[in-house]
Amino acid sequence: MGSDTFTIIVDDVEVEAGPDQTVMEACDAAGIYIPRLCYHPELVPGGHCRVCTCKVNGKPMNTCTLPAQNSMVIENNTPELTEMRRHLIEMLFVEGNHVCPMCEASGRCELQALAYRFGMTTPEYPYKWASIEVDASHPDVYIDRNRCVLCGRCVRSSRDLDKKQVFGFEGRGDKMKVAINADHGLSETGLSSADKAVALCPTGSIVIKRQGYRVPYGKRPYDKVPIGSDIEKKRTHK
Amino acid sequence: MPTIGGKHMPAETKKIVDEIVRSYGKERHRLMDIVRDAQEQLGCVCNETAHLIASAMGIQFVEVIDMASFYSFFSRQPKGNSVIRLSNCVVDKMHGMELVAKAFERAAGVPFGSTTGDGAITLEYTACIGMCDQAPAALVNGTVMTKLCPEDVPGIVKMLRKGEYGAPKGGSLLPDAQIELNLRKTGPVLFAPLESGAAIRAALNMPPEKVIEVITGSRLRGRGGAGFPTGMKWSFCRKAKGIAHYIICNADEGEPGTFKDRVMLTQIPDTLFEGMTIGGYAIGATEGLLYLRGEYQYLYRHLQGVLERRRHLGLLGNNICGREGFNFDIRIQLGAGAYVCGEESSLIESLEGKRGAPRDRPPFPVTKGYMDQPSSVNNVETYCCAARVLEKGAEWFSKMGTKDSTGMKLFSVSGDCVHPGVYELEFGITVDELLTTVGADDAQAVQIGGPSGTCVSPKDFGRKLCFEDISTGGSVIVFGPKRDMLQIVREFTEFFIDESCGWCVPCRVGTVLLQKQFDKIIEGKGTKRDLDGLVNLANTVKTMSRCGLGQTAPQPILTTIRNIPALYHAMLKPDDFIPAFDFEKALAEGAAVQGRQPVWEEE
Numbered sequence: 060m061g062s063d064t065f066t067i068i069v070d071d072v073e074v075e076a077g078p079d080q081t082v083m084e085a086c087d088a089a090g091i092y093i094p095r096l097c098y099h100p101e102l103v104p105g106g107h108c109r110v111c112t113c114k115v116n117g118k119p120m121n122t123c124t125l126p127a128q129n130s131m132v133i134e135n136n137t138p139e140l141t142e143m144r145r146h147l148i149e150m151l152f153v154e155g156n157h158v159c160p161m162c163e164a165s166g167r168c169e170l171q172a173l174a175y176r177f178g179m180t181t182p183e184y185p186y187k188w189a190s191i192e193v194d195a196s197h198p199d200v201y202i203d204r205n206r207c208v209l210c211g212r213c214v215r216s217s218r219d220l221d222k223k224q225v226f227g228f229e230g231r232g233d234k235m236k237v238a239i240n241a242d243h244g245l246s247e248t249g250l251s252s253a254d255k256a257v258a259l260c261p262t263g264s265i266v267i268k269r270q271g272y273r274v275p276y277g278k279r280p281y282d283k284v285p286i287g288s289d290i291e292k293k294r295t296h297k
Numbered sequence: 298m299p300t301i302g303g304k305h306m307p308a309e310t311k312k313i314v315d316e317i318v319r320s321y322g323k324e325r326h327r328l329m330d331i332v333r334d335a336q337e338q339l340g341c342v343c344n345e346t347a348h349l350i351a352s353a354m355g356i357q358f359v360e361v362i363d364m365a366s367f368y369s370f371f372s373r374q375p376k377g378n379s380v381i382r383l384s385n386c387v388v389d390k391m392h393g394m395e396l397v398a399k400a401f402e403r404a405a406g407v408p409f410g411s412t413t414g415d416g417a418i419t420l421e422y423t424a425c426i427g428m429c430d431q432a433p434a435a436l437v438n439g440t441v442m443t444k445l446c447p448e449d450v451p452g453i454v455k456m457l458r459k460g461e462y463g464a465p466k467g468g469s470l471l472p473d474a475q476i477e478l479n480l481r482k483t484g485p486v487l488f489a490p491l492e493s494g495a496a497i498r499a500a501l502n503m504p505p506e507k508v509i510e511v512i513t514g515s516r517l518r519g520r521g522g523a524g525f526p527t528g529m530k531w532s533f534c535r536k537a538k539g540i541a542h543y544i545i546c547n548a549d550e551g552e553p554g555t556f557k558d559r560v561m562l563t564q565i566p567d568t569l570f571e572g573m574t575i576g577g578y579a580i581g582a583t584e585g586l587l588y589l590r591g592e593y594q595y596l597y598r599h600l601q602g603v604l605e606r607r608r609h610l611g612l613l614g615n616n617i618c619g620r621e622g623f624n625f626d627i628r629i630q631l632g633a634g635a636y637v638c639g640e641e642s643s644l645i646e647s648l649e650g651k652r653g654a655p656r657d658r659p660p661f662p663v664t665k666g667y668m669d670q671p672s673s674v675n676n677v678e679t680y681c682c683a684a685r686v687l688e689k690g691a692e693w694f695s696k697m698g699t700k701d702s703t704g705m706k707l708f709s710v711s712g713d714c715v716h717p718g719v720y721e722l723e724f725g726i727t728v729d730e731l732l733t734t735v736g737a738d739d740a741q742a743v744q745i746g747g748p749s750g751t752c753v754s755p756k757d758f759g760r761k762l763c764f765e766d767i768s769t770g771g772s773v774i775v776f777g778p779k780r781d782m783l784q785i786v787r788e789f790t791e792f793f794i795d796e797s798c799g800w801c802v803p804c805r806v807g808t809v810l811l812q813k814q815f816d817k818i819i820e821g822k823g824t825k826r827d828l829d830g831l832v833n834l835a836n837t838v839k840t841m842s843r844c845g846l847g848q849t850a851p852q853p854i855l856t857t858i859r860n861i862p863a864l865y866h867a868m869l870k871p872d873d874f875i876p877a878f879d880f881e882k883a884l885a886e887g888a889a890v891q892g893r894q895p896v897w898e899e900e
Contacts (some may be wrong), residue, residue: 124657146837150806227359235799240359
């Protein structure tokens with residue numbers, strides 16, 4: 060880093076940050092994991108999930124969008140924030156219909172992995188029991204909104220990386236859902252199974268057909284280490 | 298009169314859409330206007346229309362759907378020739394709205410949320426339409442009808458069926474004209490006469506930086522409720538670099554119980570435009586935008602007329618008041634029924650023709666607002682105050698009110714009081730003094746600042762209304778001794794569910810869960826554990842939500858638990874745990890089919 064770097068303090072640890080970095084980017088580089096769900100490094104941040112909320116100088120702030128500033132004092136891994144983050148994950152579990160044991164994404168699903176990381180066993184909140192249709196019209200990909208967490212990664216990646224704009228949002232509030240750029244189904248869109256919009260889905264909502272359950276148990280990304288371990292591995296100082 | 302989409306042939310529809318798109322210069326940020334016009338002419342924004350709009354504008358179909366599906370006033374399905382939107386605000390319900398609703402259902406023959414078989418009438422509920430001082434009220438094809446009673450309804454429905462907008466005999470329901478002003482008390486700041494151009498000329502006598510100094514010196518703070526110092530906002534905005542600067546006026550007062558903007562826009566639009574023009578001079582903007590809530594569409598022409606007159610007088614346009622190079626004009630953007638657009642970053646998204654989802658801050662609008670350029674978003678009342686400060690001076694202004702809340706404040710008072718309406722009162726007035734002024738001597742509670750504000754009980758009626766104590770955008774709803782406060786809390790909580798934009802998890806899901814947990818308690822199935830759980834959940838929603846809507850959505854629950862705890866404790870059961878799931882109820886259908894009741898082990 061150049062001479063214009065400065066220090067932010069995250070849970071009593073001094074972290075070096077630059078003027079073009081968000082708090083999350085600076086922490087990632089330093090090996091400090093701030094939990095997140097809708098964020099993906101290849102995409103502009105969406106600010107949907109709020110899991111990366113930290114207390115910045117005492118105030119709750121969304122760290123995937125927050126530019127780092129000299130002398131910021133940040134609370135990240137505190138019992139209070141972990142509990143609230145677990146609440147958010149529980150909310151997503153009761154909003155959709157997530158059946159982990161049979162889900163193709165199990166073991167690589169970021170929602171499931173966050174639930175494990177936060178110590179969630181079963182959601183305390185009542186289920187919404189929404190009745191949701193699966194769109195399997197496309198020859199290679201299906202979208203199952205039962206497992207959609209409205210992170211908007213497909214919307215952003217299709218628009219910004221694939222340059223196709225296959226996805227968007229529709230409706231508002233608890234009726235909001237992912238919309239597709241066609242009258243009826245995914246088959247009418249230009250979506251390809253090679254699209255980033257497919258690859259970056261954090262759950263089992265957008266899935267490639269005919270190649271399910273390929274990775275055996277024990278070899279899936281979060282079978283043996285919790286989500287965030289890749290970032291924490293980079294940490295040099297205790 | 299709108300026609301139903303199917304009536305037009307495809308080629309004709311295309312011609313209509315192309316013409317609309319062309320009239321807005323194919324500008325992406327005018328998508329809301331384009332969709333509104335298309336809906337007006339074609340009846341709805343069905344997929345076919347959305348495709349035509351998309352292709353005429355060179356954007357994707359999903360982009361049109363993304364925006365149009367967000368707003369309550371846009372519809373993807375054909376609606377009736379007449380659309381009745383009955384305001385279902387708490388205050389409307391306090392004044393007999395439910396009986397009016399039943400009368401509409403009887404007269405139309407269909408329940409709310411549907412359209413009559415002959416396509417004549419659609420019945421819908423809508424959130425507070427800013428007529429709480431003359432509730433219950435409805436928008437009938439955009440026209441406001443107030444003080445409705447069940448007896449009025451058959452006549453209204455009959456006339457609509459005949460294709461007439463008009464009011465029933467007797468004149469009590471004349472459209473537009475029948476809206477009462479209810480300006481109960483005027484004061485020296487807002488409703489005193491202002492000579493057109495006087496404040497602008499005073500501003501032009503000094504450099505823009507000095508204008509900001511005067512505003513700063515007056516210690517004027519934002520009237521929307523947050524109370525950010527206006528001078529500081531303008532100063533930040535002026536200093537921010539950009540290819541253009543924008544003055545934006547937030548006239549999207551959607552907070553239930555608020556209607557002061559309605560009265561200002563009706564009565565003193567010149568003062569508002571004067572203030573916006575001064576703001577334009579101060580921050581270096583040439584364009585001003587007035588975001589007018591869709592519910593106030595009936596004011597659109599009136600306001601356009603005022604703008605036109607000001608252009609003729611040289612108070613808008615090029616070289617304003619003869620000042621070479623000072624060019625400024627104002628465009629009115631109509632909203633389309635979304636409370637969240639009163640949040641400044643959602644408002645900006647909406648101005649850009651998108652869904653009204655808020656933005657994460659920083660960056661703040663003063664550095665990156667409308668079109669990513671420095672923008673100052675201020676309340677209607679704030680601009681009016683600013684005009685007055687320039688006319689009369691900072692010292693004159695700052696002598697009124699309290700130390701940290703200078704000047705006068707407008708209050709929209711409704712509910713159980715003798716004189717509902719708008720009051721211009723000095724900051725620092727106590728709740729008690731206000732209640733005496735409006736004729737409410739037996740209030741059991743007062744909702745200050747609307748559902749997102751605070752519910753106070755008599756023990757706090759000595760508190761002051763100002764930024765130092767109870768800060769408010771001005772909504773005051775009085776609840777008399779007979780009101781069921783828990784039911785009111787429930788209504789407010791439901792309001793936030795309906796108005797949540799859905800962008801972030803804690804607000805989208807959390808508001809629904811808040812209501813479920815609250816219901817468990819008021820249905821008599823709650824324990825102390827449930828109440829603690831409710832507070833816990835409320836704190837998560839408050840802390841983690843993206844914008845002010847989610848951050849304040851738990852307020853009705855939290856402030857009543859804090860200020861009127863007995864309400865809740867009376868509902869709690871002594872048990873340690875009562876399941877939310879009712880086993881017997883779930884088995885009832887099966888038991889009925891089988892003709893026998895399940896046998897429990899211990900029996």
